[in-house]
Structure formats: structure tokens, C-alpha cells
Amino acid sequence: MSLFGSAPSAPSKSSEDIKTALVQQLQQESAMNNARALIGKINEHCYDACIPAPGSSMSSKESSCLSSCMEKYIAMWNVTSRTYISRVSQESKKMGGDASALVAMGTGSS
Numbered sequence: 001m002s003l004f005g006s007a008p009s010a011p012s013k014s015s016e017d018i019k020t021a022l023v024q025q026l027q028q029e030s031a032m033n034n035a036r037a038l039i040g041k042i043n044e045h046c047y048d049a050c051i052p053a054p055g056s057s058m059s060s061k062e063s064s065c066l067s068s069c070m071e072k073y074i075a076m077w078n079v080t081s082r083t084y085i086s087r088v089s090q091e092s093k094k095m096g097g098d099a100s101a102l103v104a105m106g107t108g109s110s
Contacts, residue, residue, distance in 0.1 A: 034081075038073075038074070038077055041073065041077075042069075042070055042073050042074075045069070045073060046065075046066055046069035046070055046073060047066070049065070049069060050062050050065035050066045050069055051065075051066070
């Protein structure tokens with residue numbers, strides 16, 4: 001029996017379990033933010049470039065332009081993300097830190 005006569009509580013999570021859960025939550029939130037940003041940028045750049053006069057339907061030319069633009073934009077986004085993650089990892093190693101959590105968070109959009 002614990003203090004005040006109540007049943008003992010379940011063992012608390014270890015600090016490593018809490019850290020792991022927190023890193024996972026940050027990874028998920030980072031991935032969602034990256035996806036939102038990517039969709040916003042695609043809408044901003046590709047839609048404006050490919051659909052000059054919105055109507056009730058898209059022409060095949062507009063659809064093709066939009067698909068091509070989206071593919072290029074996503075590919076460039078992935079290259080930029082990988083380059084950024086690599087740089088963060090290198091800088092962290094120079095400083096003697098562990099960038100594994102930062103690197104893992106950045107991989108959500110790749």
C-alpha cells in the first residue's frame with residue numbers, strides 16, 4: 001500500500017520512453033507542417049502558373065502543366081530537404097551533438 005492507503009500506482013514511464021514519445025510526436029507534427037507547406041507552395045506556384053483563368057473544368061493542357069509543375073516542385077522540395085538534413089547533421093557532428101532527432105524530423109516530407 002502506498003501513502004494514504006491507496007493502491008500503488010502503475011510505474012511511471014522512464015525518461016527514455018518519454019523522450020522517444022516526444023521525438024515521435026515532434027516527427028509527426030513536423031511531417032504535417034512540411035506537408036501543409038508543400039501543398040501551399042504548390043498551390044501558390046503551380047496553380048497560378050498553369051491555370052490563368054479558372055473555369056468549371058481544366059483543359060488537358062492545364063492538367064498536364066499542373067501535373068508537370070507539381071512533380072518538379074515535389075522533386076525539388078525533396079532535394080532541398082535532404083540537403084538541409086545533411087547540413088544539420090554535419091553541423092551537429094562538428095559541435096559534438098546528436099542530430100538524430102532533428103534528422104528524423106526532417107525526413108517526414110521526403
